[in-house]
Amino acid sequence: MQRYIAGRLLLMVPTLVGVAVLTFMIMRLVPGDIVQLRFMAGGGTVSRALIDAERHRLGLDKPMLEQFTDWMTAAARLDLGTSLWTNRPVIEEIGLRLGLSLELALLATVIAIALALPLGVIAALKQDTWVDYAIRVFSIGGLALPSFWIGILTILLLLTVFRWLPPLTFTPIWEDPVQNLAQLIWPALAVGYRYSAVAMRMTRSSVLEVMREDYVRTARAKGLGERLVVVRHALRNSLLPVVTVISLEFAFLIGGLVVTEQVFNLNGIGKLLVDAVVNRDYTMIQGLVLLLASVFVIINFLVDMLYLVLDPRIRYA
């Protein structure tokens, strides 16, 4: 058991190093030079010597391998370097935006669960009736409608019907909850609907499977009410795959809301990433991708551990 956990933990290291190598290499393949881009942004021409001096200052003239080891040793001390574009520490830039992204991800997940669990269970219990079909079409709709389009429609609706737009600046929830929610609830709804679809489909198929188990028949045979059978026996046992899907999605939500943030003009992690790509800000992209991949790998690990807790039948040697 301990050996299994230790093994899983150790496996995370090569994966993350692989992610680091891959991002590092991808970024060096990108055509376009950050230093030139930044100087050109101000307009006018710059002398070759000045560009070379700046490249030297940023360490971009060192051999590739040295740049990589420099970056990795610093990253091991949780120092992701400074942004090539703003000259501020990458960690600081990320920290500024993490609050918004985390809150949005949490809100969206709560909305997704609130939609997915009841609808999924009802669809399973009423399998192949019109209720089931309606819920399934609703959920497939969630998969098909791009969340950024739902976002655009939401803004359009608010604008034309209520002549009102969500506030544009982010207020932390502990300062002014109303202002905060007025901004974040709309993107959370748009994203939550989409992500509820996946969880809903998983709930439905999982409940369907469990309802055919012997212990459900036993529970019914001993005279338990249908409600109790569903809540106590079926739902509990069918939650495992649902929990997995939801946690993995949560990991995606933190960095994957790139497009939604663009639509709602939110200054979150996703926008930071797109800006960094457009500006060729190597250190920022590397830091962000490494962070997002780490979040994903760690949540993956936690899900596996959760399995051990939730299902006593699972025992790894």
Added chain:
Amino acid sequence: MTAITRDAEELARRRFLERTGWARARRAVREFIGRRPLGAAGAALILLMIFSAAFAEVIAPYDPTENRFSDLLLPPSAEHLFGTDAFGRDVFSRIIYGARTALLVGFTASLVGSTLGLALGVTGAYFGGRVDQLIERSMDILISFPLIVLAIAVVAALGGGEGQVGNVVAAITVPIIPRVARVVRSSALSIVSMPYIESARSVGAGAIRIMARHVAPNVFAPYLVMTTAFLGQAILLEASLSFLGLGVAEPTPAWGLMLRGAGMQFMERAPWLAIAPGLAISAAVFGFNLFGDSLRDALDPRLRTA
């Protein structure tokens, strides 16, 4: 020739046709529609999309890239079904031509991605040991990137924009590979321990021949299911990338791009610009999802692609 022999010949001919030709295909189609109405609806949407992409020149009333500065931001009318955009281009025509971009990117990315995934998954399962470990770990790395982040990284490396449809396809292909490879590998693992694989090996068949002729055909069902499932995803991803300005570039008609350009800017003055392309994307993805779902139920009920 007597009537009897002619009848017999006719009967044989009919039987032959029934076994091979159109009759069988027709019966299969009729059965699919009867048993899986939702899947048939999806197939209809897909066919509609393929039809408009194939005959775009005939269907579209205007040139999708022609600017007419006398007709800017016109609301929907009989002349312009979905109105015109900020350059006076006919939105309906751009939607019709946009089906081309979406299908081109969707089909290429999901076919290439799942086929590479198939090859990697089968190879890993067949050889096992070190090879399998190496492939599995590499897939782990690729899967650790959020889908859109990986796509953005590939676009960043290859460069998006003007005439770069190939790069956009590559960006969407890469995230598909590990996801398919995993599913295929787990199906292939049970195949490689089958007696017929051993007997193929004992008569001296090479590894490549065994994988191609004996393992791959037996994991075709999950492969096909994943390919259709990712078709919708690929179209969605293309739209997202174009929307971010990292995908297909103007003036190519692409749905995501239409939402980005005028859709956001003139939202209040010209809401039709934001509605029509979004509807097109949704209908396409909806169609592929419905069809893929039914295909999965028909081919492999155990497989769950959430």
